[in-house]
Amino acid sequence: MNDSLRCAVRELLRRPGRSLATLFGYILGAAFVFALTLLLKTDMLVKGDIINYMGTHFVAFSPAAYSGDALVPTEQSPLDPQNETFFAEPMVVTRLLPKSLAGKISEIPEVLAATPFLLFRFKQGQDGHVFSVGGFEPGDTAALHGTAATSRDIIAGAFLQPGDRGVVLVEETYALMWNLKVGSVVNVADTLFPVIGIVRPGVRPVRADVFMNWPDAEAMINQRLSAPLQQQANLFLVESAGLHNHETAMKKVEKLMPDGMINTFNCSVPAIEVMGISSKTLRLITLVVLVIILIYAANSQWASVVERHRDIAILRALGWKTSSILQQIVIEALLLAVTGTMIGMVTGYVIAYLALPAISPTLAAGGALAFDWATLAFNLAAFSSAGLLAGALPVFQIVSADPAMVIRNSAQ
Amino acid sequence: MNVLLKVEGLEKTFSTRNSVTEVFKNVSFEISPGEVVVIKGRSGEGKSTMLGILSGLDRQTAGSVVFAGERLESMTVSELAELRAQKIGMIFQSFNLIGSWTALENVEAVLMHRGISPVQRRQKAQAVLHELGLGERLDNYPTELSVGQQQRVAVARTLVNDPLLILADEPTGDVDAETAREVVELLLPRVRNGSAALLVATHGAFDLNYADRVLTLANRCLVAENGRSQDKGVPA
Numbered sequence: 001m002n003d004s005l006r007c008a009v010r011e012l013l014r015r016p017g018r019s020l021a022t023l024f025g026y027i028l029g030a031a032f033v034f035a036l037t038l039l040l041k042t043d044m045l046v047k048g049d050i051i052n053y054m055g056t057h058f059v060a061f062s063p064a065a066y067s068g069d070a071l072v073p074t075e076q077s078p079l080d081p082q083n084e085t086f087f088a089e090p091m092v093v094t095r096l097l098p099k100s101l102a103g104k105i106s107e108i109p110e111v112l113a114a115t116p117f118l119l120f121r122f123k124q125g126q127d128g129h130v131f132s133v134g135g136f137e138p139g140d141t142a143a144l145h146g147t148a149a150t151s152r153d154i155i156a157g158a159f160l161q162p163g164d165r166g167v168v169l170v171e172e173t174y175a176l177m178w179n180l181k182v183g184s185v186v187n188v189a190d191t192l193f194p195v196i197g198i199v200r201p202g203v204r205p206v207r208a209d210v211f212m213n214w215p216d217a218e219a220m221i222n223q224r225l226s227a228p229l230q231q232q233a234n235l236f237l238v239e240s241a242g243l244h245n246h247e248t249a250m251k252k253v254e255k256l257m258p259d260g261m262i263n264t265f266n267c268s269v270p271a272i273e274v275m276g277i278s279s280k281t282l283r284l285i286t287l288v289v290l291v292i293i294l295i296y297a298a299n300s301q302w303a304s305v306v307e308r309h310r311d312i313a314i315l316r317a318l319g320w321k322t323s324s325i326l327q328q329i330v331i332e333a334l335l336l337a338v339t340g341t342m343i344g345m346v347t348g349y350v351i352a353y354l355a356l357p358a359i360s361p362t363l364a365a366g367g368a369l370a371f372d373w374a375t376l377a378f379n380l381a382a383f384s385s386a387g388l389l390a391g392a393l394p395v396f397q398i399v400s401a402d403p404a405m406v407i408r409n410s411a412q
Numbered sequence: 413m414n415v416l417l418k419v420e421g422l423e424k425t426f427s428t429r430n431s432v433t434e435v436f437k438n439v440s441f442e443i444s445p446g447e448v449v450v451i452k453g454r455s456g457e458g459k460s461t462m463l464g465i466l467s468g469l470d471r472q473t474a475g476s477v478v479f480a481g482e483r484l485e486s487m488t489v490s491e492l493a494e495l496r497a498q499k500i501g502m503i504f505q506s507f508n509l510i511g512s513w514t515a516l517e518n519v520e521a522v523l524m525h526r527g528i529s530p531v532q533r534r535q536k537a538q539a540v541l542h543e544l545g546l547g548e549r550l551d552n553y554p555t556e557l558s559v560g561q562q563q564r565v566a567v568a569r570t571l572v573n574d575p576l577l578i579l580a581d582e583p584t585g586d587v588d589a590e591t592a593r594e595v596v597e598l599l600l601p602r603v604r605n606g607s608a609a610l611l612v613a614t615h616g617a618f619d620l621n622y623a624d625r626v627l628t629l630a631n632r633c634l635v636a637e638n639g640r641s642q643d644k645g646v647p648a
């Protein structure tokens with residue numbers, strides 16, 4: 001083994017041209033694959049972050065039929081339909097659906113969590129401004145986190161606890177507009193509610209000015225309806241079970257709703273597709289490069305053995321075993337593959353690092369290049385296997401170098 | 413004296429495509445340690461073929477070769493390689509030095525893959541090359557050496573593993589008489605002290621005065637010419 005290693009190094013140094021050419025092949029291939037992998041991985045990581053932040057949750061509802069000038073919900077009707085109504089987005093009036101639908105939605109395998117939500121627009125009795133009230137189950141954090149608000153969004157005071165009654169949270173901009181602080185009171189349907197917390201939810205599919213616990217919201221809304229709510233909700237907030245399930249989850253939920261509508265940030269679907277394409281392309285390119293390297297390395301390794309055909313026959317005549325010679329040849333190939341791949345990956349990292357700002361200033365500004373040891377280890381293993389294969393291939397050449405040929409070989 | 417090499421009924425035929433060449437048959441002889449035996453014969457009589465078989469590089473068609481108590485025909489290729497590495501030294505008709513290796517590396521090659529430390533190996537090879545007067549040419553490649561020097565490198569390579577049997581194919585072929593004698597003088601001490609036997613194949617250039625026995629290959633048979641001890645070379 002030691003002797004094989006020593007001889008391998010000696011032979012590689014003896015043929016610097018050939019060794020460098022093969023080494024260069026590995027460097028080029030590894031640098032290319034590694035740089036490409038790093039850039040695509042960085043790209044995917046950033047996209048994944050964006051999609052995870054705004055794409056794996058959605059709001060489902062059933063829009064109300066549009067009749068004439070007024071938007072009329074079909075069931076319990078608001079007393080003041082011009083100003084007060086159930087809605088999803090500012091212009092979209094919704095119907096009421098059984099609250100229990102949330103349970104059915106949760107049962108879909110592609111859904112992580114679902115929670116019912118009441119979103120109602122009130123007209124304030126004193127000054128006549130309209131504002132929205134969201135009624136929710138504050139314990140359903142998994143479903144609320146990306147869609148409405150959770151305790152993480154609190155900027156002052158405390159978040160609503162499931163048992164709290166007669167208190168509210170207000171959204172930051174609404175609080176600023178009406179100069180509300182923790183301890184101030186808001187008037188909802190002529191009832192006064194102390195503010196216990198102020199939230200800043202950021203960009204979410206559901207926005208309310210005032211958040212209440214479900215029973216409070218239900219009671220206040222009932223005061224403004226022709227008939228009381230009967231275990232009903234107008235929105236369902238859903239969190240999909242991961243990016244890859246997002247699309248299916250949306251389709252299945254939509255089917256559960258009469259005239260279902262899904263509100264989400266739609267960038268996720270095309271982005272998911274693009275990401276799928278990138279990772280498949282990456283795998284394909286890596287494979288192609290590997291095959292090219294393998295052919296290239298095998299060819300040069302084969303040639304180096306053919307070149308030494310006579311030498312090998314002499315060594316065998318001197319008593320070297322085929323296995324010793326094969327071992328040496330394989331070590332030669334592996335040494336080239338491993339050093340070439342390592343140098344190549346360092347080069348690839350530098351290239352990717354330098355190229356990132358040119359390709360995408362946003363990504364470059366977004367921070368460090370994605371670097372994972374798994375990719376590094378995978379590339380090293382893949383290229384080394386190529387080297388190993390390239391080195392083992394000439395075994396037939398070695399065996400065919402018949403030591404008996406040196407008996408009569410007169411060519412010096 | 414015990415027998416080092418015992419050859420009995422040796423026969424070799426080459427089958428090439430559609431022709432069959434019978435090189436020799438029914439060849440028998442013995443060699444003991446300390447002996448110098450010459451196989452004489454005209455070109456093409458099969459001297460090189462014979463040495464090839466005795467060194468385990470080639471296989472005979474029939475007959476048996478027993479070397480140092482081991483039957484060559486029942487050994488595997490790698491066992492034969494081991495045997496060559498340990499106990500047999502060969503000087504080929506063309507020296508068969510490795511062109512891209514230095515004189516020292518060529519000699520060291522014999523000691524590789526045998527668990528000998530690089531330092532020991534180097535010292536041994538250097539010592540033999542010094543002994544053969546090549547102390548100054550250790551790092552030269554074969555092409556940088558004269559034919560006589562190349563021949564001495566080949567001799568060094570043969571002697572470096574302290575062989576029991578030295579097989580020399582036309583060792584004095586391409587050099588002047590003086591150099592030829594030097595080469596033989598270099599080989600002889602190992603034989604004379606009884607640690608090895610020397611078998612030389614030649615078509616006549618080798619000085620037969622060095623020989624204890626001369627065997628002649630002619631007409632596919634081996635005949636004893638002038639030997640002190642009566643040998644078993646029997647005409648067919």
Ligand SMILES: Nc1ncnc2c1ncn2[C@@H]1O[C@H](COP(=O)(O)OP(=O)(O)OP(=O)(O)O)[C@@H](O)[C@H]1O
Nearest residue numbers: 408426428433435454455456457458459460461615
């Ligand atoms: N591989 C082979 N296939 C067929 N015939 C062969 C082969 N090798 C040798 N021969 C034949 O065997 C015979 C003996 O060859 P060999 O080389 O042993 O002769 P030699 O006595 O050493 O001759 P020289 O003195 O010229 O070296 C020759 O006729 C040769 O043509």
Ligand SMILES: [Mg+2]
Nearest residue numbers: 459460461505
């Ligand atoms: Mg010959």
